[in-house]
Amino acid sequence: MSFQDLSKNKINFLNIFIGFSILIVFSLIVKNMFYQYAIETNVDKARIVTQELLATRHYLAKVAPYTVITKKNINSFAISPAFVGAKIGETLKEKGYIYLKQTSRKYRNKNNAPDSFEENLLKKYETKELEGEHYEISDMHGEEHLRYSFPLYIKKSCLACHGKPKIEVKETIYNELVKNYGERSFNYKEGELRGMISVAINIQDIDKTLKSFNIKMFFMMVLLFIMILLFFYIEKKFIYDPQLKKIQRLNETLESRIAEEVAKNRQQDQQLIQQSRLAQMGEMISMIAHQWRQPLSAISSTSSSLELQAMLDKTDKETVIELSQKISSYAQHLSITIDDFRSFFKANKTKTSTSLKIIVESTLAIVETSLQNKDIELVKNFQCNKEFFIYENEVKQVILNLIKNAEDVLLEKGIKNPRIELQDSCGIDGDNPTLFIKDNGGGIPENIKEKIFDPYFSTKIKKDGTGLGLYMSKIIIEEHCKGQLSVYNEDDGAVFMIEFNPKERK
Amino acid sequence: MANLQELVKFTKTLSLLVVEDNQDSREQFVNMLKSLFDNIVTGVDGEDGLKKFKEDSFDLVISDINMPKMNGLEMIEEIRKIDKKVTIMVVSAHNENNFIDDAQFFDVDSYLFKPISLPQFIESLSQMMNKVK
Numbered sequence: 001m002s003f004q005d006l007s008k009n010k011i012n013f014l015n016i017f018i019g020f021s022i023l024i025v026f027s028l029i030v031k032n033m034f035y036q037y038a039i040e041t042n043v044d045k046a047r048i049v050t051q052e053l054l055a056t057r058h059y060l061a062k063v064a065p066y067t068v069i070t071k072k073n074i075n076s077f078a079i080s081p082a083f084v085g086a087k088i089g090e091t092l093k094e095k096g097y098i099y100l101k102q103t104s105r106k107y108r109n110k111n112n113a114p115d116s117f118e119e120n121l122l123k124k125y126e127t128k129e130l131e132g133e134h135y136e137i138s139d140m141h142g143e144e145h146l147r148y149s150f151p152l153y154i155k156k157s158c159l160a161c162h163g164k165p166k167i168e169v170k171e172t173i174y175n176e177l178v179k180n181y182g183e184r185s186f187n188y189k190e191g192e193l194r195g196m197i198s199v200a201i202n203i204q205d206i207d208k209t210l211k212s213f214n215i216k217m218f219f220m221m222v223l224l225f226i227m228i229l230l231f232f233y234i235e236k237k238f239i240y241d242p243q244l245k246k247i248q249r250l251n252e253t254l255e256s257r258i259a260e261e262v263a264k265n266r267q268q269d270q271q272l273i274q275q276s277r278l279a280q281m282g283e284m285i286s287m288i289a290h291q292w293r294q295p296l297s298a299i300s301s302t303s304s305s306l307e308l309q310a311m312l313d314k315t316d317k318e319t320v321i322e323l324s325q326k327i328s329s330y331a332q333h334l335s336i337t338i339d340d341f342r343s344f345f346k347a348n349k350t351k352t353s354t355s356l357k358i359i360v361e362s363t364l365a366i367v368e369t370s371l372q373n374k375d376i377e378l379v380k381n382f383q384c385n386k387e388f389f390i391y392e393n394e395v396k397q398v399i400l401n402l403i404k405n406a407e408d409v410l411l412e413k414g415i416k417n418p419r420i421e422l423q424d425s426c427g428i429d430g431d432n433p434t435l436f437i438k439d440n441g442g443g444i445p446e447n448i449k450e451k452i453f454d455p456y457f458s459t460k461i462k463k464d465g466t467g468l469g470l471y472m473s474k475i476i477i478e479e480h481c482k483g484q485l486s487v488y489n490e491d492d493g494a495v496f497m498i499e500f501n502p503k504e505r506k
Numbered sequence: 507m508a509n510l511q512e513l514v515k516f517t518k519t520l521s522l523l524v525v526e527d528n529q530d531s532r533e534q535f536v537n538m539l540k541s542l543f544d545n546i547v548t549g550v551d552g553e554d555g556l557k558k559f560k561e562d563s564f565d566l567v568i569s570d571i572n573m574p575k576m577n578g579l580e581m582i583e584e585i586r587k588i589d590k591k592v593t594i595m596v597v598s599a600h601n602e603n604n605f606i607d608d609a610q611f612f613d614v615d616s617y618l619f620k621p622i623s624l625p626q627f628i629e630s631l632s633q634m635m636n637k638v639k
Contacts, residue, residue, distance in 0.1 A: 293599060293620065294528055300621030301534035307624055308541040311510055326534075375574045 019229070023221045031214055038206040039146060043135050046148035046199035049100055050133075053088060053197055054150070057081035061157040076176055080161065085197075086111060099145075102152070104195025108181035117147060118198050125151045125193055140200055144207065148199040154188045162188040272456065276468040283404065284341060290370040291337045295330040302326050340365055344396060351389040356424040356435050357382040359392060363399045364422075371403075376410060377419040384426035386433055388502030391481055395498075398473040398485070402437045402496045405469065408460060409441035409494075427499065435498045443489035452487065513628065514542055516635045521545040521562065525555030525569040525581065526597075535622070542631070552576025556584050564592060566634070571598040582612045593634050597622060 060081040069076050077083045082102060086109055089100040103114040105122050114122055117138055124130040135148040159168040165186050166174060174186075188194065302323050309315045344366055364378070371378055403420060410418035421438040444452060451457045453474045458467035477485040477498055484499040522543045526532040527550055539546055547562060549555030553576045555569060567585065571578035582594055595616040616630040 294530055297531050297621040298534045300623075301531070301538045304622065304624040304627075305534075305538035305541060308538060312514060312541060314541065373572070 019225050023218075023225055027214065027217050027221050030217060031210060034213065035206065035210055038210070039137070039203070042146045042201045042203060042206075043148060045098070046135065046146065046201060047133065049092075049098060049199055050148065050150045050197050053085055053100065053102075056088070057085055060084055061155070065157075065160050075180075077161075077180070082108070082112075082161075099198075099200035101198045102195060103198050104152075104185070106185045107195070108177070108184050112195075114198075118149070118196070121149050121198075122193075122196060125149075125196060137203065140202075143202055143204045146201045146203050148201070150197045150199075152194045152196055154190055154192045154194050156190055158194065159188065159190065162186060162194065272468060276472070287366055287370050288337065288341060290373055291366070292334060294369075295333050295337075299327050299330045302330070344393065344400075346393060352392050353387045353389050354392050355385050355387045356433050357385060359390075359395055360399060360422055360424075360435070363396045363403070367400060367403055367407075371407060371420070374407065374411060375418065376407060377417065379419060379421040381421065381423040384424050384433060386426055386430075386502075388433055388500060390500060390502075391476075394476045394480060398476050398498065399435070399437065401469045401473050406437065406439035406441060406494075410439060412460070413441055415441055431502065433500045433502065436495055437498075438490065438495045439493040440491075441493050443492070444487060444494045449487070453485075509632070510628070513631055513635060516638075517542045517631060518544050520565040521547070523547050523549060523555065523558055523562075523564045523567045523569075525549040525552065525558075525567070525573070525578065527551050527570060527573040531570075552578060552581035556581050559585055560588070566593045566595070568595045568597060571596060579612065582614065586612055593637075595630060 058081075060079055064079050064081065067079055069078055075083065085102045089102065090111070092098050092100050101112065101118075103112050103118050103122070105114060105119065105126075107113050117140070121130065121134065131151070133148065133150045135146060138145060138147045140147070154162060161169060161173060161177065162185055163169050165171075169177070169186065177184075306315075306320065306323050309319065340362075344362070360380070360382070364380075368378065403422075406420045409415075410420075417440075419440045421436070423436045423438065425434045425436070426432070427434050448457075448459065452459075453470050454467075455471040456467035457471075474485045477483045482501055484501075485496065486499075487494055487496050489495070520543060522539065522545060524532065524536060524539065524546060525548070526535060529550075532548060532550070536546055536548060547558050547564070549558045549569075551573045552569075555567075556576065559567065567582075569578040569581060578596060578598075582596075585592065585594070590613075593615045594613070595618060596614050597618045597620060599620050615634065618626060618630065
């Protein structure tokens with residue numbers, strides 16, 4: 001029981017451990033996915049802003065050369081792509097939406113000067129180490145930012161302000177530019193790198209969001225895990241799987257079933273012992289019947305004689321007295337028979353001093369008539385009259401059982417001139433009274449010789465043998481009387497030998 | 507008692523063979539029968555009974571069933587081979603009543619249980635007397 005529980009617990013611990021490991025790994029993966037997703041979203045944002053700016057710039061690059069600023073206090077380059085772009089960036093920055101900037105190492109507007117991060121990227125674009133859009137996460141003013149960049153290349157329309165002075169750049173424009181920004185950013189050729197659009201988005205918040213998300217996520221996962229466990233439990237408990245259910249039920253009920261079977265067995269044992277007692281009683285009654293038949297018929301005959309004589313008016317005093325005395329003596333005999341049986345089956349708790357001859361004689365008093373009626377010859381041969389202490393009645397019952405067994409065999413096999421011999425000896429050293437009970441019933445077959453003392457082993461066909469007689473006999477002799485009960489075949493029959501050890505005195 | 511007197515007058519004329527193996531039973535039974543019969547021969551078993559039957563002529567045979575050497579039924583079988591008319595009564599213990607069928611087969615006239623009840627025995631004898639008349 002305890003072993004089963006322990007192994008069950010072990011499995012549960014293992015399950016929980018594996019479950020938690022999966023949970024942690026899974027939540028890490030999910031967190032990473034969400035982080036990636038957040039970054040992608042921000043990259044998209046940067047991309048859109050960049051594309052918008054580019055579109056604006058393209059449009060302005062087309063229209064600007066033909067546009068004249070009429071108001072004196074407005075910068076004459078106020079609608080140039082560079083100027084407008086810078087203004088958009090500044091406005092967005094002021095509103096705190098996004099960091100958008102056009103930058104170049106050869107900037108004209110000081111506000112467009114690159115920071116160290118941008119400078120680094122510009123160099124890479126120049127050497128073509130980088131091409132097209134690029135983004136990475138980098139620290140900016142102490143907070144994490146997504147830095148997005150998109151390179152700007154000189155197009156034909158750009159040469160109006162960045163081409164060769166006085167050839168591609170009109171003199172008036174050239175003079176104006178030099179006046180405003182100094183001799184900077186001329187002599188570009190088509191396709192050359194001008195600079196880049198730089199976008200920065202603060203993603204510090206993403207981390208924060210993810211962290212709180214992570215905690216929520218973890219709790220959700222735990223909840224999920226518990227629900228899954230619950231699900232499995234419910235499935236196991238309530239959802240019907242015939243095979244599994246059967247095995248489970250078997251396991252659950254195994255113990256109680258074993259207990260039940262043991263109880264059943266015990267009950268069967270009890271029943272068999274009860275049966276053997278009943279059989280013993282039945283045998284006793286049959287023996288009493290044999291003992292009583294003759295005296296009863298003698299009484300009946302005698303009283304009938306008396307009656308007849310009276311009816312025929314032939315009665316005389318002497319005959320009446322004589323026949324009455326006979327009846328009375330038969331009745332006495334019947335009474336003695338009952339006393340014999342009563343004392344025979346009474347268990348005595350103390351050992352008494354007796355000899356084998358005495359024991360056998362008092363046993364035969366009970367069984368002799370029955371044997372005579374069946375024409376079984378009884379041979380008695382007693383020489384050792386040694387007295388010893390023994391549980392007399394128990395030994396008598398064993399002897400009776402052995403004689404009855406012999407009788408059964410002789411009758412069952414229909415042996416001619418059936419004979420039972422009872423013989424004693426004082427043992428090898430003269431101190432071991434031994435009784436031999438021998439029959440001429442053909443002996444015990446070798447293949448069952450080993451089993452005859454086993455409980456519930458019986459060869460009796462007609463009589464319902466309980467298979468307990470010899471078993472009980474062996475227990476009485478060997479365990480209670482500290483003797484030895486054994487069997488061997490000799491001549492034309494079996495010999496049961498009971499050896500006593502009178503040194504066992506209590 | 508006129509009937510009984512008449513019966514005794516009849517039985518006194520009969521010769522009887524009693525076959526019973528137990529000596530005590532046989533003696534007690536014969537003691538009783540002496541009031542009814544004058545001519546009683548006894549056999550101690552089936553073999554002895556058959557021998558006695560062959561030696562003499564009898565009107566009535568009363569026999570036990572369970573006997574050594576030759577049992578009552580075997581003896582009756584032999585007797586019936588010799589004499590088909592002789593009246594035969596069987597006396598037996600209650601636990602041997604499975605012999606009744608066999609006994610009827612051999613044309614047994616009466617079947618009595620041990621211990622013998624006097625009225626029943628007298629009834630059987632009366633039947634025999636009526637038959638003979």
